[in-house]
Amino acid sequence: MKFEYLNPTRLVFGAGSLSRLGEMAGTYGKRALLVTGGGSVKRSGTFERARNSLADAGITVFECEGVEPNPRISSVKRGAATARDNACDLIVALGGGSVMDASKVIAAAVLYDGDPWDMIHHGQPQPHVPTEALPLITVPTLAATGSEMNCGAVISNAETREKSFVQAECLYPKVALLDPELTVTVPKDQTAYGVCDLITHITESYFNGTGDTPIQDRFAEGVILTAMEYGPKAIADGNDLNARAQVQWAATVALNGWLSAGSGSAGYPVHMIEHTVSAFHDITHAAGLAIINPAWMRFAAKSNTAKFVQFAQRIFGLDAKGSDDLDCASAGIDRFEAFLKSIGCPTRLSELGLDDRLIETYAKETLRIVHDENGLLPGRPAMSEADVVGVLRAAL
Amino acid sequence: MKFEYLNPTRLVFGAGSLSRLGEMAGTYGKRALLVTGGGSVKRSGTFERARNSLADAGITVFECEGVEPNPRISSVKRGAATARDNACDLIVALGGGSVMDASKVIAAAVLYDGDPWDMIHHGQPQPHVPTEALPLITVPTLAATGSEMNCGAVISNAETREKSFVQAECLYPKVALLDPELTVTVPKDQTAYGVCDLITHITESYFNGTGDTPIQDRFAEGVILTAMEYGPKAIADGNDLNARAQVQWAATVALNGWLSAGSGSAGYPVHMIEHTVSAFHDITHAAGLAIINPAWMRFAAKSNTAKFVQFAQRIFGLDAKGSDDLDCASAGIDRFEAFLKSIGCPTRLSELGLDDRLIETYAKETLRIVHDENGLLPGRPAMSEADVVGVLRAAL
Numbered sequence: 001m002k003f004e005y006l007n008p009t010r011l012v013f014g015a016g017s018l019s020r021l022g023e024m025a026g027t028y029g030k031r032a033l034l035v036t037g038g039g040s041v042k043r044s045g046t047f048e049r050a051r052n053s054l055a056d057a058g059i060t061v062f063e064c065e066g067v068e069p070n071p072r073i074s075s076v077k078r079g080a081a082t083a084r085d086n087a088c089d090l091i092v093a094l095g096g097g098s099v100m101d102a103s104k105v106i107a108a109a110v111l112y113d114g115d116p117w118d119m120i121h122h123g124q125p126q127p128h129v130p131t132e133a134l135p136l137i138t139v140p141t142l143a144a145t146g147s148e149m150n151c152g153a154v155i156s157n158a159e160t161r162e163k164s165f166v167q168a169e170c171l172y173p174k175v176a177l178l179d180p181e182l183t184v185t186v187p188k189d190q191t192a193y194g195v196c197d198l199i200t201h202i203t204e205s206y207f208n209g210t211g212d213t214p215i216q217d218r219f220a221e222g223v224i225l226t227a228m229e230y231g232p233k234a235i236a237d238g239n240d241l242n243a244r245a246q247v248q249w250a251a252t253v254a255l256n257g258w259l260s261a262g263s264g265s266a267g268y269p270v271h272m273i274e275h276t277v278s279a280f281h282d283i284t285h286a287a288g289l290a291i292i293n294p295a296w297m298r299f300a301a302k303s304n305t306a307k308f309v310q311f312a313q314r315i316f317g318l319d320a321k322g323s324d325d326l327d328c329a330s331a332g333i334d335r336f337e338a339f340l341k342s343i344g345c346p347t348r349l350s351e352l353g354l355d356d357r358l359i360e361t362y363a364k365e366t367l368r369i370v371h372d373e374n375g376l377l378p379g380r381p382a383m384s385e386a387d388v389v390g391v392l393r394a395a396l
Numbered sequence: 397m398k399f400e401y402l403n404p405t406r407l408v409f410g411a412g413s414l415s416r417l418g419e420m421a422g423t424y425g426k427r428a429l430l431v432t433g434g435g436s437v438k439r440s441g442t443f444e445r446a447r448n449s450l451a452d453a454g455i456t457v458f459e460c461e462g463v464e465p466n467p468r469i470s471s472v473k474r475g476a477a478t479a480r481d482n483a484c485d486l487i488v489a490l491g492g493g494s495v496m497d498a499s500k501v502i503a504a505a506v507l508y509d510g511d512p513w514d515m516i517h518h519g520q521p522q523p524h525v526p527t528e529a530l531p532l533i534t535v536p537t538l539a540a541t542g543s544e545m546n547c548g549a550v551i552s553n554a555e556t557r558e559k560s561f562v563q564a565e566c567l568y569p570k571v572a573l574l575d576p577e578l579t580v581t582v583p584k585d586q587t588a589y590g591v592c593d594l595i596t597h598i599t600e601s602y603f604n605g606t607g608d609t610p611i612q613d614r615f616a617e618g619v620i621l622t623a624m625e626y627g628p629k630a631i632a633d634g635n636d637l638n639a640r641a642q643v644q645w646a647a648t649v650a651l652n653g654w655l656s657a658g659s660g661s662a663g664y665p666v667h668m669i670e671h672t673v674s675a676f677h678d679i680t681h682a683a684g685l686a687i688i689n690p691a692w693m694r695f696a697a698k699s700n701t702a703k704f705v706q707f708a709q710r711i712f713g714l715d716a717k718g719s720d721d722l723d724c725a726s727a728g729i730d731r732f733e734a735f736l737k738s739i740g741c742p743t744r745l746s747e748l749g750l751d752d753r754l755i756e757t758y759a760k761e762t763l764r765i766v767h768d769e770n771g772l773l774p775g776r777p778a779m780s781e782a783d784v785v786g787v788l789r790a791a792l
């Protein structure tokens with residue numbers, strides 16, 4: 001194990017925390033850009049509570065609304081322009097992963113004179129790695145991406161049909177304010193997608209890691225078990241505040257670095273492939289993950305059998321004949337896919353109306369955006385274009 | 397779950413990391429006070445490698461050596477005076493928990509004009525809560541206290557026979573540099589004590605928590621299982637670098653807040669009791685913990701049975717008749733005590749030559765230093781003086 005870890009975000013967790021937004025924000029600025037998505041935070045009254053809390057703390061609020069589910073660089077530019085025009089010194093993200101991701105890049109774009117798209121990986125090398133950003137406070141309104149407590153963001157470019165990411169230390173939020181009460185109005189399907197999203201974040205580092213990382217493995221398994229226990233409860237009864245809290249905490253730790261620190265993850269192949277598919281079709285990110293992840297698992301289990309056997313044993317209590325028992329590994333993947341179906345996620349591309357026409361294009365495009373020095377998609381194992389096509393075909 | 401969490405320490409982990417000390421230190425200062433303990437870092441050559449790495453980065457090094465195993469406030473004062481006299485702008489701790497704890501308080505004492513003992517809790521209220529400190533880099537040479545990546549320190553006062561703690565955000569190290577190679581020379585007994593120390597840190601928050609914290613429980617159990625698997629390997633073969641690395645990682649996450657965030661721990665009763673006993677007899681901290689923890693567990697299991705049943709099931713795979721199965725809970729505690737014995741820890745006060753003469757004094761003194769509004773020692777359950785006496789008698 002050889003690694004570096006840093007996460008300087010202050011976490012404030014608990015029902016009712018939204019009322020502390022102004023107090024938290026006051027430490028960092030006086031003029032806040034409040035970024036939101038499609039309008040549900042206004043309908044639910046959350047927006048007004050957030051704005052009032054900021055106003056009570058003497059903070060002037062400017063708005064950037066309408067960030068899309070797959071947030072676009074055009075929204076980033078619009079938000080950055082509003083922040084600049086009004087001399088904002090603080091960004092507050094109130095919404096889901098897309099709002100938080102857009103807010104991170106807005107926070108950096110305000111202090112960058114070039115084109116904000118320069119900051120997003122889209123073929124090597126990255127033209128501009130951000131090194132400074134306005135202070136950011138994240139207030140997630142659903143449990144899914146974990147964006148609230150990490151330094152990554154995924155942004156789409158509608159013109160070039162690209163969807164890719166940026167990761168930089170300056171993008172860590174100063175404060176992540178997690179109030180599970182805000183998530184009780186999330187509908188069943190979005191709740192299920194959140195559970196799928198967070199589990200997929202975990203399986204990516206779990207299965208693509210170096211192995212011999214016992215603590216990281218136990219952490220990952222613990223969060224998956226918890227998400228599989230409390231996720232269905234939150235879906236069945238949206239007002240179950242304890243289930244909402246457990247799922248939200250699971251989503252945050254799934255991607256704040258605690259599980260992946262030292263795991264030596266070689267890459268995030270499922271996410272990389274999904275990004276391409278959703279760049280072409282604007283599908284819900286977690287629906288894409290639910291479809292691609294089990295297909296990828298069946299591919300990866302052939303060469304990394306022992307880890308998939310461990311997964312089958314510790315998550316589903318299955319018996320194995322040995323660490324090379326591919327039948328046990330496969331049975332674990334079947335059980336995982338069945339869980340995704342049981343909470344209402346699609347597990348085939350055809351369920352989204354997609355067929356095989358563009359499969360080669362998705363694969364080529366995925367590898368164009370991210371590849372190692374051998375031209376392969378990083379992961380365990382690294383994937384050729386044919387491997388990606390094979391996984392996508394298996395997911396038809 | 398309602399909590400706040402922050403840990404801004406940058407972690408650099410891996411065999412060979414010591415060579416990066418200068419590079420890391422250069423970000424924070426030009427004149428470093430290098431704090432060490434009893435001399436083993438000089439005999440092993442680690443001190444010279446650290447000093448050279450700092451010198452190569454253009455940093456002038458001043459020394460504070462001879463910090464005691466239970467670090468004294470007198471050493472803190474001596475270190476702070478050296479740092480002030482030489483206008484140090486950075487503290488580097490190279491040693492075990494005592495060196496790191498002393499270094500934290502030195503870092504704050506340099507910037508505080510009053511008596512540094514003001515900063516240590518010793519009866520309410522605390523005269524001075526530190527709010528600023530020089531930047532600190534920790535380089536642990538053994539895996540035990542987890543002090544490398546938290547903001548707490550425990551300091552003793554030989555004159556007043558007090559041993560107590562301070563916790564403040566300004567005491568977080570800027571960098572924790574963990575090089576498992578530095579721990580291969582740690583003798584068997586100290587390695588075992590480190591394993592006991594780290595597990596006790598975990599059991600304190602695990603058993604004194606609010607319950608219904610499934611993720612925190614899984615994390616805690618995962619680290620305990622790992623420490624029980626790799627600890628004996630590191631004891632059996634000190635040169636097993638992977639075992640050393642796993643134990644070191646376990647010690648760090650045991651007390652960096654990841655396991656306790658949101659667990660709602662009511663207190664650290666085992667530590668509080670041990671602090672008093674070792675303030676009187678200068679015993680090895682972890683030896684005291686190995687003795688007091690099983691005795692405390694038997695006391696606490698009577699009222700918090702379900703959690704001890706979970707421990708017995710998940711750590712030792714024991715079967716339970718139900719969550720109120722005190723026999724199962726007790727069997728788990730027996731197995732835990734047997735593990736401590738198996739790695740060479742004492743489990744009775746008599747093994748350290750201590751008898752019952754001062755038991756009432758220890759109990760009174762423990763409660764004088766830390767008590768809740770009802771005069772009880774915080775924990776689950778809160779303890780009266782008679783409860784503390786009972787636990788200590790059971791540990792004779």
